[in-house]
Amino acid sequence: xxxxxTPIVAPAITCALMAATVWAGSALxxxxxxxxxxxxxxxxxxxxxxxxxxxxxxxxxxxxxxxxEEAYRWQDETVEIxxxxxxxxxxxxxxGHNPGPTSPYFPPGGIRAQMLSGMFVSNGASVRVDEMGxxxxxxxxxxxxxxxxxxxxxxxxxxILAGLDAFVPFAEVPDPxxxxxxxxxxxxxxxxxxxxxxxxxxxxxxEPTEEWLARLNNMExxxxxENSSVIERRSMADWYRPIDVVRWLRxxxxxxxKQLEPGxxxxxxxxxxxxxxxxxxxxxxxxTSNRYQVEYYGLRADGEPATVTINxxx
Numbered sequence: 001x002x003x004x005x006t007p008i009v010a011p012a013i014t015c016a017l018m019a020a021t022v023w024a025g026s027a028l029x030x031x032x033x034x035x036x037x038x039x040x041x042x043x044x045x046x047x048x049x050x051x052x053x054x055x056x057x058x059x060x061x062x063x064x065x066x067x068x069e070e071a072y073r074w075q076d077e078t079v080e081i082x083x084x085x086x087x088x089x090x091x092x093x094x095x096g097h098n099p100g101p102t103s104p105y106f107p108p109g110g111i112r113a114q115m116l117s118g119m120f121v122s123n124g125a126s127v128r129v130d131e132m133g134x135x136x137x138x139x140x141x142x143x144x145x146x147x148x149x150x151x152x153x154x155x156x157x158x159x160i161l162a163g164l165d166a167f168v169p170f171a172e173v174p175d176p177x178x179x180x181x182x183x184x185x186x187x188x189x190x191x192x193x194x195x196x197x198x199x200x201x202x203x204x205x206x207e208p209t210e211e212w213l214a215r216l217n218n219m220e221x222x223x224x225x226e227n228s229s230v231i232e233r234r235s236m237a238d239w240y241r242p243i244d245v246v247r248w249l250r251x252x253x254x255x256x257x258k259q260l261e262p263g264x265x266x267x268x269x270x271x272x273x274x275x276x277x278x279x280x281x282x283x284x285x286x287x288t289s290n291r292y293q294v295e296y297y298g299l300r301a302d303g304e305p306a307t308v309t310i311n312x313x314x
């Protein structure tokens with residue numbers, strides 16, 4: 001069984017920050033000295049945010065006042081700094097599309113971030129609870145896998161579905177542990193939604209048919225513990241339409257000059273069964289079980305649920 005341990009990251013962080021500062025300084029330098037000073041101040045705040053995150057500290061307040069467009073530009077800088085530690089971009093995630101109140105830290109309409117290869121651990125891996133940040137939580141989610149570049153030009157629901165080749169069980173452990181901050185929305189975007197750990201189950205092939213659209217729109221799912229007891233069960237019919245979220249994510253990426261590529265994963269946002277590790281958060285009842293298994297029903301040809309599992313060591 002894979003056991004996830006806190007990485008020793010400080011030396012790698014220092015080298016990564018130095019390299020990224022040199023790269024970003026040359027790429028983003030402006031002729032005006034005031035603009036250069038602003039860039040330097042923002043970069044220093046971004047580097048401090050990343051240093052806090054990688055060293056499992058509460059992220060300090062983020063001082064720079066940025067437009068949403070600027071915040072996503074600096075998210076790209078964050079990803080460049082994280083790459084030596086977390087690897088290459090392997091997909092994207094989004095949130096804020098479910099009905100009712102979403103996170104107050106998300107921009108209106110939704111937020112998106114970039115998933116890096118080093119964030120992924122094996123399905124069934126064990127997470128040490130005492131190494132998680134105070135605000136960390138378990139998130140049931142799911143993803144699609146991009147199957148064709150045609151998704152970048154797709155217009156109808158069926159055309160978008162044709163650009164995907166698999167449903168992927170997906171769960172993660174975000175870690176938004178942070179000090180109170182009036183500028184938390186910019187911090188969430190720049191900080192790449194503080195994604196730390198992700199797990200993917202076995203892909204389920206899908207087909208571009210009306211029947212599959214209906215199946216996805218009405219999919220039922222649940223979280224179970226180590227005793228196979230159901231923690232909570234829900235239906236996608238009460239949550240969001242998956243293809244609508246794929247369209248939003250695709251369009252948002254294109255607005256920033258990014259195209260989807262075959263093989264990338266698209267995580268569409270939480271399924272309403274988040275559970276925090278510790279007391280003192282607003283994310284639901286503290287999770288005290290030792291397994292967090294997400295099951296998705298009615299998708300596999302053999303009738304068995306698709307699954308993804310996080311084991312917990314306390």
